[in-house]
Amino acid sequence: MPCYYDNKRFNKIQFIEVFLCGFSFALTSFNKMNSHKEEPKQGQVFFPDHLLRKVDSARSNLLPQKSSGRYLKEYKVFCNWRLGNKVVGIDERVMLAFFEDQYQNSKPSCLWSYYSMIRSCLLIHEQVDIKRYGELQQYLKRKTAGCMTKKSKILSHLDVTRFLNQADDDTYLLLKVILILGIFGGCRRDELINLIIDDVEDHNNFIKVCIPKTKTGISRSFVITEDEEGCDPCVTVRKYISLRPAYLTNKRLLIGYRNKKCVAQVVGVHTVGNAPRKIAEYLGLADANQYTGHCFRRSSASLLVEGGGDLGTLMTHGGWKSVNVARGYVEQSTRMKTNIAKKIMGSFNETREFTTTSSVSTPHTACETVETSVENENDQFLASTSCSSSSLIRTPSLPVCKEKKAEDLLLASGNHFKNLSNCTFNFYIGK
Structure with missing residues (x-):
């Protein structure tokens, strides 16, 4: 009995183990077959776990x-x-x-x-x-309605030329170069400090500067030329580059300048950001602390528009993709407002002329009454009449006498009408 019981017990345990192993193997094989043969349903994504780190x-x-x-x-x-x-x-x-x-x-x-x-x-x-x-x-x-964004003040054309002509190169040569690059290129602080010596190309009459890395990912380039008022920015940039030490291995364009010579220390973002404030202090401008590192970029955009640049040119110059952003960089200076006022007054002056009115009482006939205003014999005839015409023959104008009748006035003025009906003619006095 004991031996029979042990063998019977052993057979049950062995049977259970074999059954579990077989079931596990069959389940694993079934999952593998389904994973290879079944395709994901529409809208269902099969994503392995080992790709989660990449995500x-x-x-x-x-x-x-x-x-x-x-x-x-x-x-x-x-x-x-x-x-x-x-x-x-x-x-x-x-x-x-x-x-x-x-x-x-x-x-x-x-x-x-x-x-x-x-x-x-x-x-x-x-x-x-x-x-x-x-x-x-x-x-x-x-x-946020009514909130005004705080923007940097800008340098006018007069401020730029004053600093470039009056500031001493022995002390302010580095600031002059930063000012020239910032104004001509509309550069940001990071764009200026990332310029290297290979980005500058000297073409004798002008200097071309390339900006490969920008905030928006759009590479730009600009040209430095001579100024009409005797200022030569090209000479200033060439002088600064010629003072670079021969042993310098760093290719950064902007390096330190002290005691009339350049040093191996590169210029940082804070030095470039403080340059507008130092220029404003030298020129004696009010609120010098409000000339921040964005001053060069805003000044460049404003000067371009003042010079007659359109919106497309402005966006290309600054590398802007949005029209509203580009317009936000333009500062309406006193010079721009003065030009607008002159254009408004110019339209008034063009319309400020003496006029004469003529009215027609009977259709299909020549004008019978004419009101004239003549200051001297050299004034040309000016009339405004309402009538209808089928043809108009104009001859050179002649002097007008107040004593003449309406028809004589029209004839004397050099204007001959025939077959008139419901037309309006305007005649202007010109000296």
Whole structure:
């Protein structure tokens, strides 16, 4: 009995193990067969797990590389706000409540920048697009209505020429070169410090500068020429380049300048950003601190429009894709407003003429009454008449006498009419 029981028990356990192994093998084979033979249904995506890391890596590059830290900072503020208020999920009510709290604790002009950064992060990390929230956009428009953006002041054409002609090269040569590159090229701070010596091409009569790396990814180039008022920016740039040390291996164009010679230290973004303020202080301009690093770019756009440049030329010069952004860089200076006023007054002067009115009482007949205004015998005849004509023959004008009748006045003026009916003629006096 014991032996029989053990063998029977052994057979049951062995049978269960074999059955489980066979079932597991069959299930694995079935899954493999289905994974190779069955195709995903329409709208169904089969995505292996080993590709998830690549997806995360690709999403991390969707934010702007330079300001990604600020984007993530604002997104973290929004996440902490949700945790603090025990909010689960995202809808338009949540966003309205969040921006209402932000409006109480920050400037109204900052709301749109917060909206842009949080929208990008939500779309990347949570696949939520708040752009379709119409009430939220209307709320932001109402709260930011009337807010004036703070912009840098600009340098006029007179300010630029004064500094280039009056400032001493022994002290201000570097600032002159920064000013020339910034004005002629409409450059940003980063574009100036990233220029290398190979980007400058000297063509004797002019200097061509290429900007391969820009904020918008559009490469630009510009030319430096001589000024009409005796200022020669090309000479200044050539002088600065000739002072570069021979042992210098760095190809950066802008390097330090001290004690009448260039040094190996490269120029940083803060030096370029403070250049407009130092130029304004030298010229004695008011509010010198308001001439920021964006002064050169705004000044270049404004000077281009003052010189007669159209909108297309302006967008090409600055590398702008948006018309509204390009217009925002143009500052209406006193010179531009003066030119507009002169054009308005010019239209008044063109229409300021003496007129004479003539009326016709009977159709199909010549004018019977004419009102004239003659100051001297050298004035030409001017009449305004209402009649209808089938033909008009004009001859050289003759002097007019006040004593003549209406028909004689018309004939004496050199204008002959026939078959007149319901027409209007205007005659102007010219000296």
